[in-house]
Amino acid sequence: MYDVIISGAGPAGSKCAEILAKSGFNVALIEKDTSWRKPCGGAVNSRIFKYYPQLRRMDFHRINGIKIYSADFHNFEYRWRDIMDYSLHVDRLKFDNFLRDIAVDAGAELFDNNLSYDFITKENSRIGIKTKISSGIQEYKGKIIIIADGMSSKLARKSGLKKQWKIEEIGNAKCAIMEGENNLDKEVMSLFFKSYKGYGWLFPLEDNKFNMGCGIIGEDNLKYNLNQIYREFWNDPNIKKFFPKKNYRKIWEGAYPLPSQGVLEKSLYGDNIMLIGDIAGFVSPISGEGICASVVSGKVAAETAINALEKEDVSKQTLKNYKFNPTIKKISRGFKLTLSLVDFCFENQGQNLSKMFKIAEYDDDFREKLVNMFLFSEAPSKDFIMKLKSEK
Numbered sequence: 426m427y428d429v430i431i432s433g434a435g436p437a438g439s440k441c442a443e444i445l446a447k448s449g450f451n452v453a454l455i456e457k458d459t460s461w462r463k464p465c466g467g468a469v470n471s472r473i474f475k476y477y478p479q480l481r482r483m484d485f486h487r488i489n490g491i492k493i494y495s496a497d498f499h500n501f502e503y504r505w506r507d508i509m510d511y512s513l514h515v516d517r518l519k520f521d522n523f524l525r526d527i528a529v530d531a532g533a534e535l536f537d538n539n540l541s542y543d544f545i546t547k548e549n550s551r552i553g554i555k556t557k558i559s560s561g562i563q564e565y566k567g568k569i570i571i572i573a574d575g576m577s578s579k580l581a582r583k584s585g586l587k588k589q590w591k592i593e594e595i596g597n598a599k600c601a602i603m604e605g606e607n608n609l610d611k612e613v614m615s616l617f618f619k620s621y622k623g624y625g626w627l628f629p630l631e632d633n634k635f636n637m638g639c640g641i642i643g644e645d646n647l648k649y650n651l652n653q654i655y656r657e658f659w660n661d662p663n664i665k666k667f668f669p670k671k672n673y674r675k676i677w678e679g680a681y682p683l684p685s686q687g688v689l690e691k692s693l694y695g696d697n698i699m700l701i702g703d704i705a706g707f708v709s710p711i712s713g714e715g716i717c718a719s720v721v722s723g724k725v726a727a728e729t730a731i732n733a734l735e736k737e738d739v740s741k742q743t744l745k746n747y748k749f750n751p752t753i754k755k756i757s758r759g760f761k762l763t764l765s766l767v768d769f770c771f772e773n774q775g776q777n778l779s780k781m782f783k784i785a786e787y788d789d790d791f792r793e794k795l796v797n798m799f800l801f802s803e804a805p806s807k808d809f810i811m812k813l814k815s816e817k
């Protein structure tokens with residue numbers, strides 16, 4: 426019997442497991458496959474150091490600038506070397522296993538090659554989860570169940586907290602880690618917004634490697650084919666100029682969905698259950714950045730669980746503190762405001778976005794706010810929106 430069972434050892438699940446284990450609780454961290462590399466750009470903003478100071482000792486690639494392009498290639502660059510901490514570009518395989526190791530060192534029990542698929546129930550209550558393993562079926566019983574197994578979660582649907590994703594609620598993205606001579610500025614990440622709801626990225630990595638990819642948001646998934654826009658992105662002459670050679674080695678390639686509507690406030694908790702990370706919508710609706718917010722959701726869910734276990738009350742009355750935690754409310758509010766800007770940004774084939782970038786070319790204050798919105802999921806201020814609306 427565990428105090429807490431966590432399904433999914435991504436960034437959200439690992440942080441949650443670490444905090445619970447550190448406080449002396451028995452935690453089962455269930456993972457389908459620790460050798461799976463989550464399809465991801467791997468850009469992690471500097472806020473991560475607050476939650477994982479250990480990352481400073483690692484040799485992940487460091488970034489201190491961003492260049493953002495609109496569909497018509499208006500662009501601006503922002504460097505933060507002397508203003509704030511560096512961000513990281515990581516290989517998710519190495520990064521996720523690093524975070525898992527921290528959870529295990531704190532005392533969590535990691536069960537690899539376990540695919541969770543259903544709950545164990547008794548008298549209409551959830552008392553654990555069932556997983557598929559190579560030799561059959563395994564059962565884990567626990568007082569609280571935390572679902573952190575990402576977009577494809579079966580448990581989230583079976584819990585009744587989350588219905589099947591609708592197309593307008595998700596983005597779809599494809600990316601690759603490539604290697605070869607390139608002209609990318611090693612300290613700068615580049616984002617390329619499109620005339621439809623979508624974006625591409627070029628993220629430099631160590632040596633001659635880089636992560637390139639693109640995504641489509643919401644209903645535009647019905648109008649555009651991901652594989653096609655991915656090919657077009659790579660072959661775009663504006664992109665090709667970074668890659669003067671003919672041959673580039675593809676080290677790895679993958680595609681995956683991500684939530685695009687912000688935090689799913691109605692799906693966060695129930696009796697003895699909480700949803701964290703991607704499956705709960707902790708991803709910026711405009712930039713697709715979700716690693717840091719997922720870690721924060723894992724931390725707050727762990728603190729909520731600790732409080733519930735100490736009170737010996739794991740009912741939804743106690744677990745609602747997760748949703749109403751000030752940090753979660755701040756993230757949720759920020760994503761809501763950003764979401765309201767997404768439609769506006771992409772209106773008239775992305776012309777509003779071009780307008781933003783034009784203002785950013787001459788207005789330092791506006792540029793900084795724009796960067797904070799894209800990079801740190803900060804809510805745009807009223808001044809920012811007024812300025813945008815008044816710009817011809």
Ligand SMILES: Cc1cc2nc3c(=O)[nH]c(=O)nc-3n(C[C@H](O)[C@H](O)[C@H](O)COP(=O)(O)OP(=O)(O)OC[C@H]3O[C@@H](n4cnc5c(N)ncnc54)[C@H](O)[C@@H]3O)c2cc1C
Binds near residue numbers: 714
């Ligand atoms: C293509 C793409 C690019 C992205 N780029 C960025 C980026 O550059 N920066 C950024 O911050 N965010 C990015 N994101 C978002 C980011 O990947 C997620 O927000 C983040 O990984 C969420 O963490 P998580 O722990 O909630 O879920 P995940 O990282 O998805 O982890 C879920 C874990 O659960 C496991 N699992 C799944 N199903 C089961 C099961 N049935 N049983 C047991 N275990 C299971 C998985 O193996 C995985 O380890 C991107 C997303 C995509 C799709």
